[in-house]
Amino acid sequence: MNKPLTITLLACAVASCATVPAALQGQFTASTPRDAHSDGQAVRWGGEIIKVEPKQDSTCFEVLARELDASARPTRREGSQGRFIACRSGFYDPEEYDRGREVTVVGQLSGTEHGKVGQFDYTYPHVVASEVYLWPKRVPRTPYYDPWMYGFGPGWGWYGPGWGPYWGGPPIIIREHPHHPDTPKP
Structure with missing residues (x-):
């Protein structure tokens, strides 16, 4: 080394x-x-x-x-x-x-x-x-999952063998809808 x-x-x-x-x-x-x-x-x-x-x-x-x-x-x-x-x-x-x-x-x-x-x-x-x-106030830790850190592909998850990231399921994708200035907000 x-x-x-x-x-x-x-x-x-x-x-x-x-x-x-x-x-x-x-x-x-x-x-x-x-x-x-x-x-x-x-x-x-x-x-x-x-x-x-x-x-x-x-x-x-x-x-x-x-x-x-x-x-x-x-x-x-x-x-x-x-x-x-x-x-x-x-x-x-x-x-x-x-x-x-x-x-x-x-x-x-x-x-x-x-x-x-x-x-x-x-x-x-x-x-x-x-x-x-x-002492500074403690910040509660929240679970964080990064699919790129663990990889994506076949492997063992919590529910047995499967295809997907870390937990063995497919990734969840959340998409935001763009707001157009001419349309009213809901």
Whole structure:
């Protein structure tokens, strides 16, 4: 194999690996809001925003904690790791940081806060945040079928042998009728 091709393939492989955003990098102990009790511990937790409360000089976030993936983004798996409150100085607009958005928080544990979840008394770990990273909204993936990618011809599809693209059936062709300026639109 020639050297330029090897270097290109290696660069592509490295670029495809998950990377943690610079603001979230660092060394953190593996803990969750349910089992964290020591003040001053550096944490990197994330999850879905439940509530945002702007105050006079800071903004506090109530977050439903989720497991983080390799890029420090909360996973979409079911179940939670508890709840926590993270406060950071400055104003964060509740319209931008709205309920259900994913965030990852970096900061120091600073005691607990007591509150209620419905009628249940709940003790929230409190994080003095040095970073609140708002993740872009996830775009749902839709199935995409490209007949030219898989070829066209005889082969096996979902329903057995047949003639056609990938799924074994003939391609569906959708034609648009041109609109003529002198004819009214339906």
